[in-house]
Amino acid sequence: MGVTDRQTGFPQRWWRALERHPPPVPGLTGDRWRSPLRGPWLTAVYGAVLLVGLPLVIITGLLDYAAYGPQFGQALPREVGWLRLPPFDWPTRPSWLFRVTQGLHVTLGIILIPVVLAKLWSVIPKLFIWPPARSLAQVLERLSLLLLVGGILFEIATGLLNIQYAYLFGFDFYTAHYFGAWVFIAAFVAHVTLKLPRMVSALRSRPALRDRRLPGQHESLRAELRTPLAATRPEPPDPDDLVAIAPGAPTMSRRGAIAVVGGLSLLLGALTIGQTLDGGWRRTALLLPRGRQPGTGPNGFPINRTAAAAGIEPDETGQRWRLTVRGGNRMVTLDRPRLLAMGQHTARLPISCVEGWSTRQTWSGVRLRDLAALVGVDDPASAQVRSLEKAGLFNQAILQANQVLDADSLLALRVNGADLSADHGFPARVIVPALPGVHCTKWVAEITFRTGADG
Amino acid sequence: MAEPLSRFRATYGSSLQHLVVMIACFALTGWVALRIAEEATAGRMLLWFVGAAIAHDLILFPIYASADRVLRGALGRPGHAGTEGQSPVAHHSMPRRAGQAPYRPSPLNHIRVPALATGLLFLVYLPGILRQGRETYLAATGQNQHPYLVRWLAITAMLFLVSGVWYLLRQIRWRRVDGSTR
């Protein structure tokens, strides 16, 4: 099935004519490819790794969208029709949920880059094959492969630029990464549906771990993972045209090629995972923004937006600052000493950024549900939190009922025993278990608790 | 029933199931394309998408494949003192005793692998290394991007160093084994 179908479709005369008239481009005859390692088995090995890994990246990506609370129209992009997971309230437990899902999304996405590239290397002869198609079926499949390859590399490129704050592409990241993901998902599902049987048969065509005699052969085949360079031979000619017609001498064994790709994945993983770890481990993310602590002391952990960048003026957060709390038709204003005089609660919670980095800190402040009770709302349907920040995508956020009511959901005033720093949201910020960092609003000015009646 | 199905196969070039899968894939993509077309930056997105589709096959691959050819040319035909040329004959099908080095070790992979690694690190962490997006970086982190270029160079040096030492060890071991069997 798929491009491997040699069948010439209708109208046969045209397809044959195409076949007889290759353009004068070197390489189309297929004898230019030299690597004796290329073949269905190696391609299937890389394919199998991606088949396990990519669905995890896809699902954690879609969960990221769900974590933004799309039911309040605050997930980006806003209009996605039915292209989303079924609606559900993002849970607050376990508190490390978002830390893990988004950390996995970014870290695994990066770890898979060498495998994606190796897979592309392994099938590159197909790009130059002549004729490019022998039937309508093959034309369609080739177009879908364009979506597959374009989709994955587009997602990787936009994701990588986003976590390093280099918006070189000049379009909205959310829109592009989200819809790019769906194009990729469509092509990936189609590709897997068509190729899964071939992947399985290719994996079975050579033993991996133990020498084995395959049906129809009299000599037993050497297990690939035990075959050194000296015994490395090309795979037998295949119907997929991956095996080189005129292979050169091997310079690496197949297990060596797999080890190199695996090693590169480990290297990328080792240089990325630190951004989701605390303590000295953070420094191991040597080449990423979040491998560095911005300072020392209680407030010396990463931030996502500086007070300066948010346009927060010191006089707005000083003596003059008041928190406005609304609910039903009641309104209360509180200054910071009054907030500090209320019952204080302390919680050790991670702050997890959508960009994949996270860190666990000890926050203390007033429970959100106590603030709700202050204006007589015991049963909030949601809460809208506004920041002092005037512009900016995340100067307000709406919290679900479970996020308001969780015993660890705080309007935090202090962190690690000290007042919040300006960059961490002084005088007060929201911290809610498992909520994406961008929705843990900083420099809070106003909270409105809504009941079922006012929606 | 078999008759129209096999006629379909002959015309289309694959099974009905194939066509259904393709239609589903393009229907979804078409929906996304219509939705994206309303964006002011749709053209740029398309450009990046097409660029991504050819980035490996028409840009990266020619670069690393030619670099590899140059490297192999510079090293002669390394690593194959035993296997003559391209013949797939099994010169080494006899099991060898443990500890016996079959070939004189080739420096090829000891250059290739660290070069590949450092190239990959450069691509993945390029914005920091080349200090792209300075302003957004500062707004988000309150820091600058100064350390990354030096760190990348240091990692590169480490990779080549480890690989080089490993090569030397292999070379010494081979000399010893080779000397004792002669």
Ligand code: HEM
């Ligand atoms: C197969 C590949 C990928 C797919 C299908 C995918 C899919 C997604 C999806 C659906 C989202 C949610 C977007 C939204 O909320 O608007 C997302 C978010 C994200 N992805 Fe990916 N992604 C992929 C690869 C990557 C890679 C390789 C990286 C980074 C190195 C990355 C980084 C991110 C980041 C940082 C976000 C958070 C955006 C935000 O909410 O601010 N992604 N991804």
